[in-house]
Amino acid sequence: MIVEPIIEVDNLKKYYTDVKAVDGISFQVFPGELFGFLGPNGAGKTTTIKLLTGLARASDGKLRISGIDITKDPKKAQHLIGVVPDESNLYPELSGFDNLVFCASLYGMRSAESQVRAPELLKMFNLADAGHRKFGGYSKGMKRKLTIAAGIIHDPKILFLDEPTTGIDVASARQIRQLIADLHSKGITIFLTTHYIEEAERLCQRIAFIGKGKIIRVDATSDLLQPIKDDHIMAITLDRLPDGIIGKVGKEFPEYRVEPSGNDQLRILAKQPIRVSPLVGFLEAQGAQVLEAFRVRPSLEEIFVKITGLELSEMQNGNQKKAGV
Amino acid sequence: MTSWIAFLNILYKDIRTYYLKPPNISWGIIFPLAWSGMFFIRSGQGMDSIATLLPGLVALSILFGTTSMLAVTVTFEKKNASFDRLLLSPIPLELLMLAKTSGAILFGIFNALVPIIMASFIIDLSGINWFLILPAVILIAAASTFLGLFIAVSVSEVFEAQTFSNFFRFPMIFLCGLFFPIAMLPGFLQPISYALPLTYGADILHGAFGMGNSLAIGLDFLALAAFCVFLFVISLRNVYRKWIV
Numbered sequence: 033m034i035v036e037p038i039i040e041v042d043n044l045k046k047y048y049t050d051v052k053a054v055d056g057i058s059f060q061v062f063p064g065e066l067f068g069f070l071g072p073n074g075a076g077k078t079t080t081i082k083l084l085t086g087l088a089r090a091s092d093g094k095l096r097i098s099g100i101d102i103t104k105d106p107k108k109a110q111h112l113i114g115v116v117p118d119e120s121n122l123y124p125e126l127s128g129f130d131n132l133v134f135c136a137s138l139y140g141m142r143s144a145e146s147q148v149r150a151p152e153l154l155k156m157f158n159l160a161d162a163g164h165r166k167f168g169g170y171s172k173g174m175k176r177k178l179t180i181a182a183g184i185i186h187d188p189k190i191l192f193l194d195e196p197t198t199g200i201d202v203a204s205a206r207q208i209r210q211l212i213a214d215l216h217s218k219g220i221t222i223f224l225t226t227h228y229i230e231e232a233e234r235l236c237q238r239i240a241f242i243g244k245g246k247i248i249r250v251d252a253t254s255d256l257l258q259p260i261k262d263d264h265i266m267a268i269t270l271d272r273l274p275d276g277i278i279g280k281v282g283k284e285f286p287e288y289r290v291e292p293s294g295n296d297q298l299r300i301l302a303k304q305p306i307r308v309s310p311l312v313g314f315l316e317a318q319g320a321q322v323l324e325a326f327r328v329r330p331s332l333e334e335i336f337v338k339i340t341g342l343e344l345s346e347m348q349n350g351n352q353k354k355a356g357v
Numbered sequence: 358m359t360s361w362i363a364f365l366n367i368l369y370k371d372i373r374t375y376y377l378k379p380p381n382i383s384w385g386i387i388f389p390l391a392w393s394g395m396f397f398i399r400s401g402q403g404m405d406s407i408a409t410l411l412p413g414l415v416a417l418s419i420l421f422g423t424t425s426m427l428a429v430t431v432t433f434e435k436k437n438a439s440f441d442r443l444l445l446s447p448i449p450l451e452l453l454m455l456a457k458t459s460g461a462i463l464f465g466i467f468n469a470l471v472p473i474i475m476a477s478f479i480i481d482l483s484g485i486n487w488f489l490i491l492p493a494v495i496l497i498a499a500a501s502t503f504l505g506l507f508i509a510v511s512v513s514e515v516f517e518a519q520t521f522s523n524f525f526r527f528p529m530i531f532l533c534g535l536f537f538p539i540a541m542l543p544g545f546l547q548p549i550s551y552a553l554p555l556t557y558g559a560d561i562l563h564g565a566f567g568m569g570n571s572l573a574i575g576l577d578f579l580a581l582a583a584f585c586v587f588l589f590v591i592s593l594r595n596v597y598r599k600w601i602v
Contacts, residue, residue: 135442
């Protein structure tokens with residue numbers, strides 16, 4: 033049986049006067065899938081979500097949500113979708129409960145129905161005790177959770193989550209990741225943008241890498257990881273990086289690939305186990321003091337760096353600036 | 358039906374979160390009260406002058422009440438992105454904007470009542486034509502609200518909306534025949550008067566308060582209705598062009 037895609041994007045373009053925000057992207061998302069959209073700040077992730085949800089108009093290309101052409105009939109498609117923006121945008125003067133009831137009404141839900149659904153969601157998101165407090169007084173994590181609850185109050189087929197864990201504390205981020213996994217297990221199709229590679233790796237079944245408005249690669253997470261799953265990676269932190277150390281290590285240990293990684297750190301990559309003792313001895317003989325050496329689990333980050341040529345630190349610095357961290 | 362549930366809830370939410378807040382209630386009462394008191398006292402022509410001031414005071418109270426509110430209910434919500442939530446909902450844009458403006462229209466009608474109620478304690482209002490006043494007040498409130506909407510969707514900051522509103526509001530006090538006939542204005546200003554919606558509203562009110570109209574009542578209503586449609590349509594176009602980009 034052929035499964036029809038629930039989101040179809042074909043050669044989608046969004047050009048502003050002098051910027052190609054989205055430049056001819058194409059991909060499909062299938063029902064029940066948790067699809068990750070991964071890219072650095074300014075790559076075109078939020079613009080893509082705006083186009084997919086009817087909050088922006090495409091310059092060119094085809095865009096279908098559950099078979100409906102959203103460029104022609106956005107209101108029809110908006111019945112089927114829930115959107116959680118990167119900034120919580122509920123009403124600070126209303127309580128958590130009233131915000132949910134109000135959001136339900138925007139989708140035509142009658143009061144009797146939303147008065148039952150809202151407490152269910154407050155309980156599900158661990159906000160039952162805060163339901164009658166004003167949204168303006170919530171913590172960032174609570175705000176984000178309520179914004180997700182508002183996004184699913186009308187039981188959408190597809191949920192768009194734009195950077196759901198950016199700018200919130202670790203505990204709340206963990207809770208939100210669990211909630212996303214729970215929602216996915218209930219059959220909701222989830223389109224998730226994130227700059228946290230480990231988040232995408234843990235949650236998403238398929239991932240699209242986007243950079244400068246173009247899709248660089250779309251693949252199943254397991255397929256993306258396949259080429260590196262047997263790799264051995266070690267991070268070594270030194271007190272300083274002696275001149276030409278990368279070349280010297282490469283020459284001494286030709287079976288290893290050596291890369292700089294952040295401040296005074298080297299990454300050693302190999303297809304076989306890395307022998308720590310000779311490596312540490314060599315580095316110290318070059319005048320550097322080894323402060324720390326630890327094994328790194330091969331992750332999507334390696335693939336991301338390989339494909340985009342963009343270091344994770346660059347990407348996260350950009351996003352942290354955006355999140356005001 | 359689905360859209361009307363959304364419409365009523367947007368209106369109810371706005372009334373609850375904006376219009377029924379103490380600062381707005383006090384603004385809605387104190388401002389028209391202050392205008393009325395000031396004009397009644399300063400006119401210096403005795404009690405008889407109160408009836409002649411009422412049309413202008415009613416129109417002015419509506420104009421300032423309605424245009425002030427849109428900066429909050431629309432521009433502020435757009436600024437903090439909560440308006441995007443409304444744009445993302447399946448309610449048609451026309452109905453959404455009507456829902457966002459209905460609260461201001463009701464607020465304007467409430468504003469209009471303040472000088473009338475105040476005057477009713479001082480003078481006899483039995484001679485006035487309520488059947489003209491009621492539709493006139495509703496249409497003036499709608500036209501002023503849609504003028505406020507046009508301003509609110511043309512700017513991105515609340516303070517810009519307030520400033521831009523004053524650019525229209527204060528000249529309208531003098532140009533719309535509220536307190537002296539348009540015929541008394543210099544010739545080059547008179548065409549401007551007829552390009553402003555309040556001119557037609559004030560003319561209906563003058564007739565309703567027994568002071569005679571300078572234009573045909575039907576033409577006044579038609580012009581006000583045309584302004585409502587024009588301002589609403591151009592505001593929708595601006596929302597579509599500037600906010601769904």
